[in-house]
Amino acid sequence: MRSRLFSLLLRVRxxxxxxxxxxLWAFEQIADExxxxxxxxxxxxxxxxxxxxxNTLLDQAMMGITFIGDPSILLVVCVGVAIWLLRQKQRSExxxxxxxxxxxxxxxxxxxxLFSRARxxxxxxxxxxxxxxxxxxxxxxxxVIYGFIGYLLATRYRRQRVWIVSLIVxxxxxxxxxxxxxxxxxxxxVAAGYAAGLVWLIACIFSLKIWRQYRAKxxxxxx
Numbered sequence: 001m002r003s004r005l006f007s008l009l010l011r012v013r014x015x016x017x018x019x020x021x022x023x024l025w026a027f028e029q030i031a032d033e034x035x036x037x038x039x040x041x042x043x044x045x046x047x048x049x050x051x052x053x054x055n056t057l058l059d060q061a062m063m064g065i066t067f068i069g070d071p072s073i074l075l076v077v078c079v080g081v082a083i084w085l086l087r088q089k090q091r092s093e094x095x096x097x098x099x100x101x102x103x104x105x106x107x108x109x110x111x112x113x114l115f116s117r118a119r120x121x122x123x124x125x126x127x128x129x130x131x132x133x134x135x136x137x138x139x140x141x142x143x144v145i146y147g148f149i150g151y152l153l154a155t156r157y158r159r160q161r162v163w164i165v166s167l168i169v170x171x172x173x174x175x176x177x178x179x180x181x182x183x184x185x186x187x188x189x190v191a192a193g194y195a196a197g198l199v200w201l202i203a204c205i206f207s208l209k210i211w212r213q214y215r216a217k218x219x220x221x222x223x
Contacts (some may be wrong), residue, residue: 020202027135027195028062030188034117036133043186047122050180059126062178068125069138069175071105074145077208081149090210094154097148100204104197108137120183129184136185139176145200146172 033039067073078101085094109131117134131137150168176194179185192214 008160017202018179022194022198023198023202027192030192030195031115031134034188035114037144038187039188041187043120046187047180047183048119050132050177051123051128051183053181055085058181062181063127065174066138066178066182068171069142069143069178071137072218075101075105077149078145081152085152091144093152096204096211097152098207099207100148101141101148101198103204104141104200105137107200108135108140108193110203111135112137117186117189120186123183127182127184133185134189134192135196136176136179136189136193138185139172139190140197142172142175143194143197144201146202147197148204151201153207177199 030039051052078097082094082097085091085097112132112134115134116132119129119133146168154164157164172194176190179190180187
């Protein structure tokens with residue numbers, strides 16, 4: 001039984017490492033195309049195709065979805081979840097969530113200034129935006145924060161984990177789409193945000209798993 005469990009955990013870890021490596025490779029490929037401006041024509045075509053979907057009702061829906069993906073709102077979500085985790089005496093989880101959130105936002109700001117890509121100006125936007133465009137902060141930070149919260153919920157409520165993961169994935173994808181719908185990000189901005197966020201998310205999950213194993217091995221309290 002132990003050997004089977006060890007084998008399963010090993011496959012999960014190898015799968016996670018491979019996924020992180022694939023996400024890192026994808027970010028590198030996207031970044032290269034952005035720097036060489038090879039993706040511009042495709043970016044424009046996709047945004048103009050999305051522009052045809054615009055209507056008043058969908059405008060309001062996308063505004064609401066993009067609001068819950070705003071990094072400042074995500075920080076509020078983090079604080080609320082962290083307080084709940086601390087009350088549940090899950091200090092390691094709360095600490096990792098804080099590190100995940102702060103690290104994702106800091107890394108996104110750094111990447112934005114490194115690439116200094118201008119935002120799309122294909123039509124008059126209904127939202128105000130600042131800073132640079134690449135990678136999307138909404139996509140990257142929502143991937144990390146909602147992804148990590150989804151991981152915690154899926155491990156806590158195993159019977160509902162399929163629903164939890166499905167809802168989290170749909171939420172993250174909707175946030176990224178809302179940024180393109182509103183014309184404030186190129187599709188490659190969103191894709192790169194997902195890729196970079198996934199790498200950091202996997203790193204945070206792995207660090208939590210390692211700490212859990214270390215704590216269990218030496219019978220340490222959850223702190």
